[in-house]
């Protein structure tokens with residue numbers, strides 16, 4: 223079994239709980255937290271059972287007994303703190319969406335590679351056996367030739383103070399939710415989009431409250447996606463081919479991990495994809511295996527760049543009302 227790394231949490235973000243609770247058998251991997259406030263860091267460390275608390279992110283990065291950091295900062299801070307963490311010699315798991323700026327994402331991977339460090343974008347859903355099985359079924363021709371994809375992620379974001387309503391921190395529905403839809407379409411297509419077009423509805427301080435898009439993939443595969451902070455909770459990923467249809471009704475969290483395949487006559491086959499470990503545990507193990515040199519991380523440079531290029535192209539398209547090549 224791969225030796226666990228000593229992890230530090232960069233911030234006291236809410237999402238930390240998913241990582242901290244991911245694998246009770248490896249709880250010792252969590253050794254420190256850094257917060258903008260020492261008081262908050264200390265209270266957090268006491269509550270979560272973490273050995274050390276630092277009153278700034280810089281101090282966490284200077285901790286010699288931290289090998290890797292998990293960055294759960296607001297989106298607009300991901301690149302800055304990824305660069306600083308890599309400069310400090312730490313492996314980095316940075317939350318999704320890494321960034322809508324492909325040049326900045328490339329600069330982060332350049333630095334990681336130069337330092338021999340692992341950097342990965344935290345698309346936990348991609349590590350779940352459900353996602354791997356869905357891709358495998360499409361590749362094996364379980365639905366014939368792939369023709370169309372549809373991805374959806376929405377819920378109602380009621381708190382007007384949530385940072386996801388702020389332009390400066392790179393909020394917006396496409397960033398927060400649509401990044402999963404892009405990831406879902408790219409994963410099942412097994413390719414990068416050639417051309418995209420998007421439309422948005424604004425909310426908050428002008429960020430996108432809802433976003434819909436069309437993505438054209440090689441091989442005449444068309445994908446549509448919709449994400450929203452202003453609609454009922456709904457998660458879905460569907461692939462339609464010449465011989466059948468594949469559907470995940472809980473693609474992003476995998477709490478009901480079943481891949482449904484319906485053939486041309488309407489006959490349904492359900493592929494159960496149970497996993498003893500959840501997505502968050504699997505993404506931590508993946509980064510640790512990569513850091514140990516056992517295998518490349520499942521989500522490396524190419525994937526993060528594909529995400530960033532598509533996000534950038536979609537925002538450019540929504541601004542210009544024209545199709546854009548990522």
Ligand SMILES: NC(=O)c1ccc[n+]([C@@H]2O[C@H](COP(=O)([O-])OP(=O)(O)OC[C@H]3O[C@@H](n4cnc5c(N)ncnc54)[C@H](OP(=O)(O)O)[C@@H]3O)[C@@H](O)[C@H]2O)c1
Nearest residue numbers: 233234235236237238257258294295296297317318319385
């Ligand atoms: N993979 C998933 O399942 C998943 C789920 C939810 C969110 N996420 C991602 O995780 C990231 C964090 O989301 P979250 O909802 O957990 O965030 P959050 O609870 O709002 O926490 C963000 C943390 O960043 C720090 N921070 C630094 N500057 C800040 C500022 N100007 N405003 C607000 N916070 C600031 C704060 O920590 P200190 O006060 O301690 O410094 C804060 O606790 C986002 O990128 C999001 O997309 C991923």
